[in-house]
Amino acid sequence: MESSLTTDVLAEFATFGDYTVTAKLGGGTMSTVWKAEHRSSGQVVALKQVALSKLTRTLKNSLDCELNFLSTVNHPNIVRLLEVFQAEGCIFLVLEFCAGGNLASYIRLHGGVQEQIARKFMQQLGAGLKLLNSHHIIHRDLKPENVLLSSPQGDVVLKIADFGLSRTAYPNDHIETVCGSPLYMAPEILQFRPYDEKVDMWSVGVMLFELLHGYPPYRGRSNVQLIRKIQSCSCLPFSEPILLGLHPDCVDMCSRLLSIKPENRLSFDEFYQHAFLRFQGVGGEGYL
Numbered sequence: 001m002e003s004s005l006t007t008d009v010l011a012e013f014a015t016f017g018d019y020t021v022t023a024k025l026g027g028g029t030m031s032t033v034w035k036a037e038h039r040s041s042g043q044v045v046a047l048k049q050v051a052l053s054k055l056t057r058t059l060k061n062s063l064d065c066e067l068n069f070l071s072t073v074n075h076p077n078i079v080r081l082l083e084v085f086q087a088e089g090c091i092f093l094v095l096e097f098c099a100g101g102n103l104a105s106y107i108r109l110h111g112g113v114q115e116q117i118a119r120k121f122m123q124q125l126g127a128g129l130k131l132l133n134s135h136h137i138i139h140r141d142l143k144p145e146n147v148l149l150s151s152p153q154g155d156v157v158l159k160i161a162d163f164g165l166s167r168t169a170y171p172n173d174h175i176e177t178v179c180g181s182p183l184y185m186a187p188e189i190l191q192f193r194p195y196d197e198k199v200d201m202w203s204v205g206v207m208l209f210e211l212l213h214g215y216p217p218y219r220g221r222s223n224v225q226l227i228r229k230i231q232s233c234s235c236l237p238f239s240e241p242i243l244l245g246l247h248p249d250c251v252d253m254c255s256r257l258l259s260i261k262p263e264n265r266l267s268f269d270e271f272y273q274h275a276f277l278r279f280q281g282v283g284g285e286g287y288l
Contacts, residue, residue: 015039016092017085019047026145030054031164035097045082048093050164052086058177059164066163067093069137077128079148079161100149100156103207107144111214112242115250118211119276122253124158125204126272132160133197133268138175140165142203143184144210169197182223183216187260190227198262201271205257212246213239217258230260249276 014021019036025046026033036047050063070081070093080096100106103121107113113121125147132139139146141162150157165179174194180186186202188195209217217237220226236255243251253276259265266274 016047016049016087019045019092019094021047028164030059044097046079046095046097048095050091050093052089052091062163062165062167063091065137065166065168069132069135069163069166073131073135075128075131076157077124077159078131079159095161096159098148098150098159098161100152102145102161103147103149103158104144106149107210107214112212115212115246118208118250121158121211122204122208123277125160125207126277128158128160129200129204129268130272132166132200136168136170137163137166138169138197138200139163139203140167140199141180141184142200142207143181144207145181147207182226183219185223186262187227187230188262190223190230196262197268198265201257201265201268204271205254205265208254208257209236209238212242212250212254247276249274252276 016036018039020039021034021036023035024032025035027049031048031050034047034049036045037043038045055063067081067084070078071084074080079098082094082096084094085092129139139160141164142160146160146162148159148161150159167175167177169175174196176192176194178189178192180189180199180203182190184203184206186195186199189199206216206218218226218229218233220229236258238246238251253266253271253274256264256266257271271277
């Protein structure tokens with residue numbers, strides 16, 4: 001059996017540390033995430049495998065940021081790190097297993113959701129992002145695939161995950177590294193311009209639009225086509241039937257999160273204090 005876990009077949013029932021791998025959950029170029037069980041307790045976890053040989057200096061810094069952050073926090077809207085160990089030239093992050101999958105799967109299953117569900121999800125994202133903000137961390141890869149659901153139904157709790165591209169950024173820091181997922185990438189990154197923490201706010205805006213519609217606001221076959229599509233739109237491409245059913249506060253938040261110019265985009269504090277998130281009512285009535 002290959003220790004690198006390069007195929008699903010070979011990965012199944014492979015053992016690393018105290019854990020037995022049972023299925024592949026996902027992954028990318030630098031990491032793979034497996035479903036696994038603790039051999040003695042039977043606890044089900046997510047096992048993130050990172051090959052140390054593939055880490056560039058930038059990725060190593062991001063991994064250090066991820067480990068330092070997750071090892072010191074315990075928050076309901078941040079995926080929990082249980083332990084870390086090394087084996088077979090890889091580092092393994094043992095994370096809580098979220099049985100509900102990710103937000104991308106949820107959107108594929110449900111399509112656009114009602115405004116009150118979108119609000120609830122945004123409130124939970126905001127609570128998690130508040131913790132990141134207090135640690136001066138930007139995620140840089142916020143997207144539905146990196147937002148996990150605690151359970152497949154019932155009172156679902158959202159958890160921000162995959163901090164593999166995260167980094168520390170203090171006020172007035174300007175970053176130039178191009179990274180992220182194009183559909184959720186802020187225009188300034190697509191244009192190779194320096195950026196700050198407001199790139200995460202753009203990503204949140206894309207996710208809010210996608211929750212309401214079932215698809216992201218801008219799509220293109222290439223990054224060039226995507227940025228041209230963004231620049232050519234004088235206003236957000238809301239579906240008219242959906243727009244008619246949205247509260248003005250929801251429309252305002254989405255529009256201001258997706259401001260092309262970073263200086264006009266909502267800051268995190270403005271997002272967190274926005275009236276749309278402060279809504280508290282039954283049957284669609286009442287504001288805090």
